[in-house]
Amino acid sequence: MSTSDNKSKSSDSDYALRMTEHWQRIGVASSRLAAGIARRQLTGDFFMFPDPMLISRAFQRFGTSLLENPQELIKLQSELISDGFKLWQESLSPNTSAETADGGKPDRRFQHEAWFENTVYDFIRRSYLLNANRLLETVQQADDLDPQSKKMVEFYMRQYIDALSPTNFALSNPAVAEKAIETGGESLLNGLANILEDLADGDGQLRLRHVDPEAFTVGQDIAATPGRVVYENRLMQLIQYSPTTETVHERPLLIVPPWINKYYILDLNEKKSWIRWAVAQGHTVFVISWVNPGAELAETTFDDYLTEGPLTALEVINSITGSQQVNALGYCIGGTLLATTLAWLAAGGEEDRISSATFLTTMLDFSEVGELSVFIDEEQIAQLEQYMANKGYLQGAMLGQAFNLLQANDLIWGYVINNYLLGREPVPFDLLYWNSDNTCMPARMQSWYLRNLYLENRLREPAALEIAGRPIDLGKIKTPAYFLSTAADHIAPWQSTYRSARLLGGPVRFVLGGSGHVAGVINPENSGKYGYRTHNRLLADPQRWLDSAKEHSGSWWPDWRSWVSKYAGDSVTARTPPEGIEPAPGRYVKVRAPKGAI
Known part of the structure; x- marks a missing residue:
């Protein structure tokens, strides 16, 4: 048997062993998750902050506001259709600029070259940014909303927009597809194990890890001044x-x-x-x-x-x-x-x-x-x-989750991509360790x-x-x-x-x-x-x-x-x-x- 054949068998064996370990992690995490959810059901400890019902009521008021001003709504819809046709016509000429959802600095989510060089990915990116900008403009023009409702709608509309970014989905993120092919699907399996473990840590509520909780030791690596x-x-x-x-x-x-x-x-x-x-x-x-x-x-x-x-x-x-x-x-x-x-x-x-x-x-x-x-309002x-x-x-x-929402792309979705879609472990970083403590x-x-x-x-x-x-x-x-x-x-x-x-x-x-x-x-x-x-x-x-x-x-x-x-x-x-x-x-x-x- 040749040396190359031995290396190939060894590589195949290592791959099979790693895949087995991933499945074992998935099994253990799934059992822990089921037990945690059962505990929450027994204790009734299902408190959610922010409260989805309060957010829903703010959006209901926003919807009523739109219906009370149909001419403005029709105008916005017409502009969106017009922009959509324009985008379709330009789809064969990829745009090399890195637009953002809010007109600010270049969007760090779209760094992979495929977002600009591949016609399909470029169209997905530009369609997303077009719709994101139009949604934000629609909210900003709802002048008859009460101030707190408008703040809530603007804030959670941005959360919605950030969540729906094509970078957050395996099928529409070129970096994820590239990594899955490179690893023979191992990255996706490892990501599944990561998300199940984080869900298990929260008894069914996701506890997104920014850093390995064992990465540092207080009194040794950090907080070590004598x-x-x-x-x-x-x-x-x-x-x-x-x-x-x-x-x-x-x-x-x-x-x-x-x-x-x-x-x-x-x-x-x-x-x-x-x-x-x-x-x-x-x-x-x-x-x-x-x-x-x-x-x-x-x-x-x-x-x-x-x-x-x-x-x-x-x-x-x-x-x-x-x-x-x-x-x-x-x-x-x-x-x-x-x-x-x-x-x-x-x-x-x-x-x-x-x-x-x-x-x-x-x-x-x-x-x-x-x-x-x-x-911050009386109800909340x-x-x-x-x-x-x-x-x-x-x-x-709970406060940590609220603060993370203020920088969702960096502190939530960036880690969703890294930990779950790419199947990587968080990088050891003392500041993020402190933030999670x-x-x-x-x-x-x-x-x-x-x-x-x-x-x-x-x-x-x-x-x-x-x-x-x-x-x-x-x-x-x-x-x-x-x-x-x-x-x-x-x-x-x-x-x-x-x-x-x-x-x-x-x-x-x-x-x-x-x-x-x-x-x-x-x-x-x-x-x-x-x-x-x-x-x-x-x-x-x-x-x-x-x-x-x-x-x-x-x-x-x-x-x-x-x-x-x-x-x-x-x-x-x-x-x-x-x-x-x-x-x-x-x-x-x-x-x-x-x-x-x-």
Whole structure:
């Protein structure tokens, strides 16, 4: 027998073995999925957010609106027919431009050359984009819809359009067909196993994986900056990091991260860790690591997060370092809590306890929250409250799903194609690992937060809220502040954070970075990416500020270092953390949210 025959048999044997393994995975996943669905049926745990009935009612109102204006509807239909005939006539002359469904930058979904070089694929692509644009135009012209219904219809029409992209179907995606032929169908079988496993993880509700949950180990690959947990209570552990310089700034730095995610977004790998960088700049860094709550904390309030979080941290830092003052930094809703802390201190004449405050992508004025507003109305919040009353908390995966919808092509359909149609495994990526490491929110606190801030926007009103026994007035905050926003932020739109900065009563430096809510913040100073803008005045109109702002290249980190140094105090001998409770990152950050059905 020849060597080539042996290689061929060996190859055939390997292929058969892999196919057998795929079928075994499919069998195991199918059994798990059936068991999970049975559990959900027994418990009645079938809550869905967003509620399909609310979406359906919004589209019913949209349909009524169209019927009440038949002339406009006929005009739109005529234009669509005309464009269709034109497209048909042009179908033999493939278009090499990469159109988009919204007229913006080239569409990354259509990168394979067949979308432009193959007549059939080119026609499919152009037909899809034509219909997508016409659908969006139809919604945008429905002027007599109430504002919330129009927001919902626009948002979910885009979801519908994104879902129907020809790239999302095996038969109409040239890359999928190419991969299936190349692998002898193995890619499709592996994709089937992947989707069944993800369905089984959600007890019948799809849990799309952005990254292998075993790809990283918290405390080793990420969240690995050396330090100690020096204090803990039921809501947080306080971490103090070990110095890497012989001397440090006199005033420590307290970081208040969001509790909707885990703090280690600021402590990813060594090259991207903002915390490690801040330690290297001579700061004695403390960070709050929030608990991942269960039903036992259902009655925890926003007041509790204030008193048992930042206020307690200030006392502990004072007892460890002897410093009466700190610089403080809050990220996202951690910044909202920090601003509330500053107003609470100001109401009691204690504002000197914090020398400066840094706010990263933080909203205090919730009048314009971007596309998140589609989830914010009385009906939807009431439904969430009913769900939380039964469960005791809001599961982090539910919020994760809502945030993924804001960038559906990147965070949903791109992974559907990669994981299920191409049969690939997700690429290990520390940022996406963090994003999938969900946290839960206590029921009572989350209800208060959604109603008082997002729905009623009461934080911006002087003394409209009383928290922990004191009226909250952001205008009484005289502490120097640094506001960082990012130009493509879909969670905290920069115009809203700009208006938030103007609510404070002290001097504010507003900086607009590039990219989005996370990538624009985690932008190391040697990355050379994105750039940022500054202005010596905080003008009334954010657009005027943008038009006249000065552009800078690179990361915003050195700009912050220069700014905060004015409030950091003299140099003192570096402070080593006390023995404390346990090494960083501590136990709290390692607690994962429950898997299974939401």
